Amino acid sequence: MNNYPKIGPTVTMFVPYDCNNACPFCVNKQEYRDTSSFDLERCYKSLDLMDRIFPYNDVVLTGGEPLADIDCLGEIIDHIKPTHHLYINTTLPVGEDQTIEEVASKLNRYKDRISCINVSRHLEHYVKECDDRIFDLLEFPHRINCVVFEDAKLEDTQQKLIGVLDRFKGHEIQLRANYSFLRLDNVFDKDNDNLFKFISSICEYKGDLEKERFRTGFLFEREGSKITYHKTLPFAKVDGYVGDIIIRQTGRIYDDWNEYGEELNINDLALIEYK
């Protein structure tokens, strides 16, 4: 596993493959409606360009679905130099003609390259889920990624949330606030955050995670599980600072997500505080 210190903003690449799900909180889905301008070769060129500027940063593959074509995912991973920490956001799809053993074995070939995969498992089954035993077959870090879209004050939501924590006991679980409600004035707030209050009531609070301009997080523990609660704005460019560089499915480079993003102005990169 790569031990280089992270330097520079994260580069997030939206892979040119759709997920075939329809999560109600999805902010990426509309990007996949028209695939005619998707260009993987240009994505590679953009990854190369970003690598020359930030050779030691984090690279995130997201979508859509990075595992929609697992062989192509291998080619993308091979294209990313091992100096980068590589994270993959996925629903961990297992096709009808595949087994969990086959999918895990293909992924395990990249166990020295993948820093972590974030696997979506929400309170409702918004995504097609495979057998949970796949998590015991993975030979590299994984994290359950659960967006709590529902109202955390409701008894039903609370019971379902406990159900997810019980189901994935022993695994790392990342609970995510519904980002469509987050703004600059409430993203760092704990006092009026019902989800934070509920998690605190059922888990042991261990402290705050590192705060960035566009996100924050809190660390908890429950019955052997490391649980984090993340609040992330639906945009990453704050006061001119670029927090996350996006490579779109077209291969074009943007300074922010979705409708917030504009084609990257290279001068903005001079404003980033390097670690």
Ligand code: SF4
């Ligand atoms: S799986 Fe991810 S990309 Fe697909 S609809 Fe759900 S949130 Fe959106």
